[in-house]
Amino acid sequence: MKDNSGYVASFSKLIQCPTVTDSGHEYFEAFHKALDEEFPHVAATCSKMELGRDVLLYKWAGKHSDRPVVLMAHQDVVPAVGGDWICDPFSATVKDGKIYGRGTIDCKNTLFCTIQAVDELIAEGVTPEQDIYLSYSDCEENSGPGAEMARDWFKAHGVKPNVVIDEGGAIVRKDGKYMVKDGAMVGIIEKGYADVRIIARGKGGHSSQPPKNTPIARLAAFVNYVETHNVFKPGMSAPAKAMILGLADVLKPGLKGIAKLAGHMGSLTAHIMPKLNAHYGAPMFKSTVVFTMCDGATAPNVIPQEAWVNANVRVSPLDSVEKCVAKLEKIAKKFDCEVQLGNNREASPMADLSGDGYTQFVAAIKKTYPDVEVVPYYMFGGTDCRTMQEIAVTAIRCTPCRLSSEQLGGMHAANENIDITSLEETVNFFKTFLREYN
Ligand SMILES: [Zn+2]
The missing domain is CATH 3.40.630.10 (Zn peptidases)
Structure with a gap:
């Protein structure tokens, strides 16, 4: 032995x-x-x-x-x-x-x-x-x-x-x-997952005579909009509640009561926490999105005919891949962009x-x-x-x-x-x- x-x-x-x-x-x-x-x-x-x-x-x-x-x-x-x-x-x-x-x-x-x-x-x-x-x-x-x-x-x-x-x-x-x-x-x-490619198209052309609203400009406006708005709705899911109430038992006395209360306050907690703590509060109470990859023209002096960014979405059990993609698509249309769903799976x-x-x-x-x-x-x-x-x-x-x-x-x-x-x-x-x- x-x-x-x-x-x-x-x-x-x-x-x-x-x-x-x-x-x-x-x-x-x-x-x-x-x-x-x-x-x-x-x-x-x-x-x-x-x-x-x-x-x-x-x-x-x-x-x-x-x-x-x-x-x-x-x-x-x-x-x-x-x-x-x-x-x-x-x-x-x-x-x-x-x-x-x-x-x-x-x-x-x-x-x-x-x-x-x-x-x-x-x-x-x-x-x-x-x-x-x-x-x-x-x-x-x-x-x-x-x-x-x-x-x-x-x-x-x-x-x-x-x-x-x-x-x-x-x-x-x-x-x-x-x-x-x-x-x-x-x-x-575990949360669900979706890679969503946001694509903007244009006429292309030489960068010395630039038009307005090129693909990258529209993508940038889209990315900025998504980052600065609450795209996905928060909510108290069963696993989030179970975790908060469980955490209460390891916290020091003052925090214990707060955690218990937060667990029982449901939707109010879910709305406040993402604002108080983006690192834990957002992923715990809603689907999240972050932009992870992008590409445009193949040379520095070419206006791209097509450019894209990848939105990496983590899907809350209260949402679905379909719902999250539909939300992104609705916003993408405002900026004359299309969406294409890649790898994806629902929350377990x-x-x-x-x-x-x-x-x-x-x-x-x-x-x-x-x-x-x-x-x-x-x-x-x-x-x-x-x-x-x-x-x-x-x-x-x-x-x-x-x-x-x-x-x-x-x-x-x-x-x-x-x-x-x-x-x-x-x-x-x-x-x-x-x-x-x-
Ligand atoms: Zn591992």
Whole structure:
């Protein structure tokens, strides 16, 4: 059995494989070799399905197959170029009880803690009540097809997961300033997504004799209008309310009452908060839009015949892709622009907070982390989980791993790191959950 230093050695080996998305099969091959070496009981006992690309799916057969569990994570990481790293980002340097490296919290910690938990339980002679699957995509970071390939395997084999657990929220350490308790942010929903291309056309021509109202001028006026008006209506959705009321339990006494009141005031809160705090208030209570890409002529002295900007819309569960696009289209027409819908998906369904998948997950948190308060977490960004959610009863987006807000800031940034004690606690959590799941 691995002790504390065994965890560090195994985890470091995973971090030292630079599995940057689409960097090359050889890096993932080395990563798979490390998995076989470090988790010998999984290698010997679980069936391993290689689904194409470098996607991995393990099945640990349980006593029953009617309510399986899928634990997800991704093998790939974002590049670690730039930033002021204190060490080589693929060295897994240990310093002050922390391991530094790309992927330490996004999300080789999730991968390590799930496979380590299964490995230990097998070594202890445990057979789970239900089949347990470990599903590890190789291309989450560029929204590649890995998770879909896994979903298709489940569909083809007629397996309907009862609960799917993926990365998302973490256990946020109390900051002493606002929070008096650590909060386990259990992701219960993710917002929808739409890329909308706004296109302006014109006659073009030589830039030395410019007409008025060229495509870029109209696009600029459109962008300015959208940025300065409340295009999407705010509202109090069920996940926003659940999160605010949950947060109340980790806040210091003065703020606790305010949060409770805000949660119960519904629409009033939803109207005020986006104005008070654009960073959290806007995404929490409405669909948001931001302009992310644009293009015009191919040379500096050419007036474009066509120019475009990309509006990236995050769709609230109270809205729909269709409603958001219709609003943008109405405004675009005023500026003589057209819209074209690209990649899009609706907000995911919200996890059933009284369903057994959620309640068993929460019970395992309470058992392994008695000092922590569970907070339902409304996720503004996306995860692979949405793909598997299509076929599962419940989807939960959370790795119960203690991280400070400073550590959370290291995600996709320099000096990503994790506490060694957090790894131990999280393995313990997954062991408890899997041992008791039925
Ligand atoms: Zn991730």
